Amino acid sequence: MAADKARIAREFIAAIPHSKMLGMQIEEIGDGYARITMPYSERIVGDPKTGVIHGGAVSALMDTCGGAAVMSHPTAPGGTATIDLRIDYMRAAKPGDTITAEARCTHITRNVAFVRATATDADSDNPVATATGAFTVEGK
Amino acid sequence: MMADRRRPEPVQVVKQRRDAALHALAGGVPYIQTLGIVFDRRGDELTAILPFKDDLIGNPFLPAIHGGVTAAFLEMTAIITLSYQWLWEDVESGEIRVDELEAGELPRLPKTIDFTVDYLRSGLPRDAYARARVTRSGRRYASVMAEAWQDNRDRPFAMGTAHFLMPRGDV
Numbered sequence A: 001m002a003a004d005k006a007r008i009a010r011e012f013i014a015a016i017p018h019s020k021m022l023g024m025q026i027e028e029i030g031d032g033y034a035r036i037t038m039p040y041s042e043r044i045v046g047d048p049k050t051g052v053i054h055g056g057a058v059s060a061l062m063d064t065c066g067g068a069a070v071m072s073h074p075t076a077p078g079g080t081a082t083i084d085l086r087i088d089y090m091r092a093a094k095p096g097d098t099i100t101a102e103a104r105c106t107h108i109t110r111n112v113a114f115v116r117a118t119a120t121d122a123d124s125d126n127p128v129a130t131a132t133g134a135f136t137v138e139g140k
Numbered sequence B: 001m002m003a004d005r006r007r008p009e010p011v012q013v014v015k016q017r018r019d020a021a022l023h024a025l026a027g028g029v030p031y032i033q034t035l036g037i038v039f040d041r042r043g044d045e046l047t048a049i050l051p052f053k054d055d056l057i058g059n060p061f062l063p064a065i066h067g068g069v070t071a072a073f074l075e076m077t078a079i080i081t082l083s084y085q086w087l088w089e090d091v092e093s094g095e096i097r098v099d100e101l102e103a104g105e106l107p108r109l110p111k112t113i114d115f116t117v118d119y120l121r122s123g124l125p126r127d128a129y130a131r132a133r134v135t136r137s138g139r140r141y142a143s144v145m146a147e148a149w150q151d152n153r154d155r156p157f158a159m160g161t162a163h164f165l166m167p168r169g170d171v
Helices: A002-016 A018-020 A055-071 B010-024 B030-035 B069-092 B098-102
Strands: A025-030 A033-038 A044-049 A082-089 A101-106 A112-120 A129-136 B038-042 B043-052 B058-059 B111-119 B130-137 B141-149 B157-166
Touching: A002 A018, A002 A025, A002 A055, A018 A044, A018 A055, A018 B038, A018 B058, A025 A055, A033 A055, A044 A055, A055 A082, A055 A101, A055 A112, A055 A129, A055 B030, A055 B111, A082 B069, A112 B069, B010 B069, B010 B098, B030 B069, B058 B069, B058 B130, B069 B111, B069 B130, B069 B141, B069 B157
Parallel strands: none
Antiparallel strands: A025 A033, A033 A101, A082 A129, A082 B111, A101 A112, A112 A129, B038 B043, B043 B130, B111 B157, B130 B141, B141 B157
16 A cells, blocks of 8 residues: 555656656655755756756755655645645755755644655755745645 | 937847847756746746647646746746846846857856745646746845646646755856
């Protein structure tokens, strides 16, 4: 059952056009936890002088990862949508590095799922950004 | 005695200068091109436009625009609006020269400290628009609110609040 849920969530995320566009890959998913990577690409650069990626791309990764965590939660019946997401940008991501986002669903009710997420580059001890969000819990 | 009154500049000179400043800010950012965002300028008011394309879909079953795209769209609108407003005086006074801007010589952009986005309804598969308002513009920090809508200006589908660290004048 849990494995089935993870498989459905994985297939759903893999089918998202925008996530494909940004090259997102699911590394791990299940039990209200998801880890997704996004490779460095010229297309997501926000500052052409330094080659640092735009915060918006990190937002897209965090949002996808948060949603994936909710969908994979054992008590979540089906789909989800973001209610709100707050992202704190700690530092610029190193140009060239793949970004890894980890999201955990910290609490879930019949209607709302609460999520915390972190994004790192190759220096995984110092987060690039952290996020907190609320997501809807939707029926099948 | 005649007052020392300079003739107003020709309109095309004013427009060229303002458009050059906007182009210098937004034209060189790859992620703006990736998403396909364009900016419409009316005086000092900017409207960001996100033309719909399939790549922007986040939920293929509805279909709906990806929440991350919406967040990026709002953040981009906020940062470009803030930067444009911040540069405006220097561009208008001639402190920043148009030829320098056109050559890509641009002061550093503000850095995002944090960004909060509220999703109000799902983004439909059609064009979206956004405007931002600088609610606080200090020497070091700025606060900006942004709102995005589609068919109806009074029914925004997302809104965001962002805080920025302003670039230092001496850099």
